[in-house]
Amino acid sequence: MNQEPQHALADIRIRVQRDLTSYLATQTTYLSEIGSELVPVAEAINAFLLDGGKRLRPLFAYCGYLASGGTDDENVIAAVASLELLQACALIHDDLMDASDTRRGRPSIHRWFEGLHQNEELLGSASRYGSAAAILLGDLALVWSDQMLHKSGISESALLRSLEVHDEMRVELMAGQFLDIHEQALSTQSVARSLKIARYKSGKYTIERPLHFGASLALENRSDRQKYIAIFSEFGLPLGEAFQLRDDLLGVFGDPAVTGKPAGDDLREGKRTVLMAMTSDRANERQERVIATHFGSKTLTNEGIAELQEVIVETGARTHVEELIEKLSSTALDALNREEIESGPRALLIELASTAIKRTL
């Protein structure tokens, strides 16, 4: 690992990709042996998973593993790669719940199967077929993530240690997702509630828990583990919030070519983010009217998007969120300045933190 951090991260990413490819190839064969009808299932998950994604969760987990003293290990790469399959479950189900048409510029899974239903002139409702397929593919991805972890080849004791944090991470993810859909149905916005959702749905799940997962793979001794888990919370929680805030900004101001989502997608959807809660808190009467007219409107035009963007900028919410990201990142990075984290892994974590929250507006 004596490389530039950027190069080392790219190297880990390649190895994660390699293991996902090989695991999925085995599962594709397995499914096709049950029945040829399952080939599209395997193909869809393959395309969904191998076609993109920053692999943030495996990277955080692997860097957490290295930072807590783990030595480079191909089996651990396979173990952390399994987190991408969990993420595939979350995204497939999320797209269905949000009725999103696209993901990374491609059709979302329910839309893809809806299209298959139409092309093959199957019976019944294409939309119901698409939804059912997305529910099951998400479930399958969740089970596969477990299986990939179990078969990763890590030691039995490392596997047993990892299960507790792995389970907690998944419960938190589902809880955070529910808080999120519930929030969208409430009549008021709240910065505090949105921050909590950001913490559970993204922060803990994307950064803190993968780091803990990595520490659990590296450290046999419980008190060592607790020490690193505390450090990683100090680093991961604020960074996770910064990550979600960046995501809020990208959902409003992001370039579709970069986000893979249509411009202003979160605005059309009426997504209750911290950014929008802050905007509402600061809006004057005229700005409130713009929000009431356009936010969450299914027929939102580019002009409407531009008006909303202007309000978010004018109220100072955008600047405030940018400042908050800065502050949270700096708090996060401070947590790495301690002797327990060696300079090599520290450089990796700093580089990775910057990837997670970097500006691609």
Added chain:
Amino acid sequence: MNQEPQHALADIRIRVQRDLTSYLATQTTYLSEIGSELVPVAEAINAFLLDGGKRLRPLFAYCGYLASGGTDDENVIAAVASLELLQACALIHDDLMDASDTRRGRPSIHRWFEGLHQNEELLGSASRYGSAAAILLGDLALVWSDQMLHKSGISESALLRSLEVHDEMRVELMAGQFLDIHEQALSTQSVARSLKIARYKSGKYTIERPLHFGASLALENRSDRQKYIAIFSEFGLPLGEAFQLRDDLLGVFGDPAVTGKPAGDDLREGKRTVLMAMTSDRANERQERVIATHFGSKTLTNEGIAELQEVIVETGARTHVEELIEKLSSTALDALNREEIESGPRALLIELASTAIKRTL
């Protein structure tokens, strides 16, 4: 376990119920500490899970454990009880995919949350809120089933042994579910395809794999395990098919008070079962017209149900399925007549087999 088999099964069922109650109580507290918005989530899963169900999968797993030489053990009860949470995931997602309004005479989870959305006058579409909640509650139940198994207190080696069959069982379940929804969208029915679906979706998942799971918990030695796994396949596969065939009959002729589903539900839904594939295979022109008119009709009346039932009887499909159930059950029970299965556990398995396929029409 020196009891009458019926009493012994009731006793295991009570202990399974006790462990589910206690696990769910802990998780309810955990969720409510994250946020009060999550209390309905915990309540809904509690009500769904503790309100009924025959606990077939835990019972088969525990009897498989005893039959392969395991001694009565409270921790193993908790481990097998976790299968009910996996089943909760399958049912919650199944009801959503089938757009079923009820389950065991109560509203299905998506309908329950749809009602909550209406009662609390939440914003947006109640139906979308209900669907999203059902997706997430199913996911949560799946993760909880894993966590309950991991925290069951069984030995580390037993846990590690159980993971492989547990993963395979879950992949097969999801594959079988997909085959099922795909089958519903095809223009022709096929007895062979329907039998394969019955095998994956129900047979393996309800009976064979839980028995294997039990054997993996009981037996340290790999070759012993393989011996019992082979016996349990010989017993469990035909019994599992018989179980699904009984379910087909119940879906058409079952008493709503017993099934917890409206009369003729499978007929209204147009469910492609082995029973219906056999009926189609044997139908004359007049009978085909009855099927074409009523089968899968959303507005199916009681008269239409009666006409379809008559066709299923007239073609001989009902009798043929009854005979098939008899034949499969007898093949299954024959597999238990060997010295490897002691008389106590054998009596339990026989009693349990009869519960699984008994007539409650």
